[in-house]
Structure formats: structure tokens, C-alpha cells
Amino acid sequence: MWPTAGVYENPKPNSVVVKTKHAGDIVGASTCEGAGYNEYGYVLVTTDAAADGRGWMREEAVVQS
Structure with a gap:
């Protein structure tokens, strides 16, 4: 897991x-x-910090729960 x-x-x-x-x-x-x-x-994630509300994270950093 990434810190x-x-x-x-x-x-x-x-x-x-x-x-x-x-x-x-x-x-x-x-x-x-x-x-x-x-x-x-x-992978696509939602975030208010991105101009269009769509942010991207490296797939290795995301774990499905």
C-alpha cells in the first residue's frame, strides 16, 4: 500500500x-x-480540486473496497 x-x-x-x-x-x-x-x-476519480471535477490516480495506488 502506498503511504x-x-x-x-x-x-x-x-x-x-x-x-x-x-x-x-x-x-x-x-x-x-x-x-x-x-x-x-x-483510474478516474471524482474531485473538486480538478478543473472538470475529474481526477486521475495511478491504478496501483487504489484498492477497491
């Missing part, structure tokens, strides 16, 4: 981090949408 993980504006490693989540934090997702960039996989 912290960034919520990115776009699903790319060089994208702006709009929020940082900590281990155990709950993130919301309205769909099961995903995206890939090179070897990285991202």
Missing part, C-alpha cells in the same frame, strides 16, 4: 497534481473509466 498518492488533472505522469490522498482515504468514482500512458495505468 500517499497524487490525484492528477490528466492521466499522465507529468500532469499537475491537484490533490494528495493518504493511505486509507476514500476516493469516489462515478464510472469505471481508466486510461493508460506508457507503462502507467490510471
Whole structure:
């Protein structure tokens, strides 16, 4: 489990981090949408911190509960 993980504006490693989540934090997702960039996989999460309300997190940092 990752101690912290960034919520990115776009699903790319060089994208702006709009929020940082900590281990155990709950993130919301309205769909099961995903995206890939090179070897990285991202999942869509909802966040007020992103311009469009949609943020992206590395899939390895998210655990389904």
C-alpha cells in the first residue's frame, strides 16, 4: 500500500497534481473509466480540486473496497 498518492488533472505522469490522498482515504468514482500512458495505468476519480471535477490516480495506488 502506498503511504500517499497524487490525484492528477490528466492521466499522465507529468500532469499537475491537484490533490494528495493518504493511505486509507476514500476516493469516489462515478464510472469505471481508466486510461493508460506508457507503462502507467490510471483510474478516474471524482474531485473538486480538478478543473472538470475529474481526477486521475495511478491504478496501483487504489484498492477497491
